[in-house]
Amino acid sequence: MTISKKILELISEVAETTECELVSPINDDTVLFETGLDSLGFAILVARLEEELDLDPFAESDDAVYPTTFGEFVNIYKKMM
Amino acid sequence: MNLSAYLPELEQSKTLFIDGDETVTVSHFIERVNYLKGFLSHLHNKNVVVQLHSDYDFISAIVAMDGICKSMFLLPADTDDQLRESLSLDAKSDFLLRELPSINESLKPQASKKSLNEVDTNWILATSGTTGKPKLIHHNIKSLLRTCKKTHQNSNNNVWALLYQPQRYAGLQVVLQVIVAGNTLVLTKGIFEQQVKSIMNGQTNCLSATPSMWRKLLINGSIKKLHFKQITLGGEAVDSNILTNLVKEFPSARVVHIYASTEAGVGFVVKDKQVGFPLQWLETGVDNVELKLSVNNTLLLKQKIMPKGNEIDNRLDIDGYFDTEDVVEINNDRVIFLGRDSGVINVGGNKVHPEEIESILRGFDLIADVRVYPKKNPMIGQLVAADIVLTESFDNHKEIKKQITGLCKEYLPLYKVPNIIRIVDSISLNFNGKVERKS
Numbered sequence: 001m002t003i004s005k006k007i008l009e010l011i012s013e014v015a016e017t018t019e020c021e022l023v024s025p026i027n028d029d030t031v032l033f034e035t036g037l038d039s040l041g042f043a044i045l046v047a048r049l050e051e052e053l054d055l056d057p058f059a060e061s062d063d064a065v066y067p068t069t070f071g072e073f074v075n076i077y078k079k080m081m
Numbered sequence: 082m083n084l085s086a087y088l089p090e091l092e093q094s095k096t097l098f099i100d101g102d103e104t105v106t107v108s109h110f111i112e113r114v115n116y117l118k119g120f121l122s123h124l125h126n127k128n129v130v131v132q133l134h135s136d137y138d139f140i141s142a143i144v145a146m147d148g149i150c151k152s153m154f155l156l157p158a159d160t161d162d163q164l165r166e167s168l169s170l171d172a173k174s175d176f177l178l179r180e181l182p183s184i185n186e187s188l189k190p191q192a193s194k195k196s197l198n199e200v201d202t203n204w205i206l207a208t209s210g211t212t213g214k215p216k217l218i219h220h221n222i223k224s225l226l227r228t229c230k231k232t233h234q235n236s237n238n239n240v241w242a243l244l245y246q247p248q249r250y251a252g253l254q255v256v257l258q259v260i261v262a263g264n265t266l267v268l269t270k271g272i273f274e275q276q277v278k279s280i281m282n283g284q285t286n287c288l289s290a291t292p293s294m295w296r297k298l299l300i301n302g303s304i305k306k307l308h309f310k311q312i313t314l315g316g317e318a319v320d321s322n323i324l325t326n327l328v329k330e331f332p333s334a335r336v337v338h339i340y341a342s343t344e345a346g347v348g349f350v351v352k353d354k355q356v357g358f359p360l361q362w363l364e365t366g367v368d369n370v371e372l373k374l375s376v377n378n379t380l381l382l383k384q385k386i387m388p389k390g391n392e393i394d395n396r397l398d399i400d401g402y403f404d405t406e407d408v409v410e411i412n413n414d415r416v417i418f419l420g421r422d423s424g425v426i427n428v429g430g431n432k433v434h435p436e437e438i439e440s441i442l443r444g445f446d447l448i449a450d451v452r453v454y455p456k457k458n459p460m461i462g463q464l465v466a467a468d469i470v471l472t473e474s475f476d477n478h479k480e481i482k483k484q485i486t487g488l489c490k491e492y493l494p495l496y497k498v499p500n501i502i503r504i505v506d507s508i509s510l511n512f513n514g515k516v517e518r519k520s
Contacts, residue, residue: 017486018495039429043460044500051501058459 004074011037014044028071055080083148083199084222085114091263099283100137100268117145120182124150125197130174132156132165136247136268138181140256147222152203155248171217172205206250208343209513216392218343224386225257228347232262242267242285244276244294246512250343251316255289277303289313291514292323296450305330315339317515318418320440321356328354344392345403348382357417373402379422380405424518428496429461435518438465438499441492447472452508454518456501467499470507478504
């Protein structure tokens with residue numbers, strides 16, 4: 001499974017837990033905060049990604065990274081693989 | 082009255098301690114204590130650190146030394162050298178007691194026994210230090226014995242077991258209660274399963290332990306064969322789940338929870354088998370202890386004899402009330418403990434008490450035990466995480482986690498629902514028998 005697919009899968013799992021309604025489709029250009037996931041949802045997403053991929057780019061990176069789009073978000077993880 | 086003065090009043094042939102295969106009667110113990118009084122007479126009016134490997138040695142030494150030493154600093158056997166050095170300085174100690182002569186040695190008659198004038202010994206205990214260096218708290222024997230009851234017909238055959246370290250406040254209370262009442266005390270050592278074995282072999286019928294330890298004991302199951310008269314819970318907030326389970330399992334037992342700490346001593350005992358304590362106690366006080374709430378909803382208490390030390394002074398308000406730093410909430414006619422002020426999980430500015438979440442999770446049939454703790458998060462500070470022990474094993478962890486999340490959502494707002502769940506075999510406890518909630 002590609003990293004992008006994995007993240008999408010987790011996003012829909014988290015959306016179900018946090019009762020958020022996602023936009024469809026989510027693609028590389030979708031702005032993160034317009035995906036439908038709220039801030040708690042993103043927090044959980046990052047924690048779940050850390051759990052599943054053992055990667056925590058937001059804590060480990062020296063430079064603060066602020067992805068705006070889904071594509072940028074995925075790239076941050078891709079770079080660390 | 083020093084501690085050893087209680088001994089001659091007890092039934093001399095009675096078993097006072099069971100230590101592995103050894104049993105010690107009251108008269109044997111008096112003999113040992115008298116020998117030690119002579120052996121340790123050079124410590125008269127000295128400040129002594131007591132760090133002894135065996136619990137029996139430790140108990141004999143403190144009974145002998147109360148009234149002899151100016152101060153006794155009770156140090157757990159497993160304290161490392163560096164911490165001991167540092168705490169000994171804080172306690173202004175001038176002698177370290179690490180070894181006692183063997184029991185056989187003590188049977189030899191003592192040569193000279195000078196009569197020493199009696200001292201009101203200062204008992205120094207260290208706090209657990211889970212949030213930094215342990216603090217020293219000063220008690221005396223009168224304040225330590227405040228709630229210990231002498232024996233009466235109903236308690237004559239009480240057999241207590243010691244699951245706590247005797248150097249800590251909770252363990253010391255058990256030891257003192259047994260000595261004052263002339264009951265029997267089963268000493269336990271080793272890993273949990275060995276401790277359970279000692280409890281069983283000694284036919285224990287009275288036990289003081291934290292709610293977390295009681296949960297472990299019920300999960301282990303062996304103790305269900307025992308006939309408990311007295312069940313004491315303390316050291317952590319008690320939830321209705323553990324109370325209900327203990328009452329159901331041991332219907333004839335007296336089940337009480339004690340509110341006490343190294344810093345505050347014994348505050349009060351709740352005997353009505355319900356969580357928290359009656360609201361009216363905030364007006365009336367209880368057992369000579371006055372209670373009120375701070376503006377932050379922490380419980381404040383005031384005793385006639387407060388323990389002493391810098392830590393105590395720093396936490397007293399102008400009226401002499403001590404801030405326990407335990408957060409409470411008023412729920413109808415009860416005051417309920419929510420958790421430690423310092424233990425709050427901050428989820429994007431929303432405060433979550435791990436104890437509250439644990440209590441709800443424990444109500445689910447598929448969960449045997451749980452630990453809730455903060456998980457650091459770059460987006461919103463912290464998230465709620467949970468380690469869970471299941472009542473039955475399931476292969477599909479993903480499915481079971483989903484089920485648990487679903488159940489939680491019925492009872493809790495989303496920010497309180499544990500989102501990082503690990504399925505584990507058991508919840509480990511710290512040396513005080515409490516759940517560690519660090520991430």
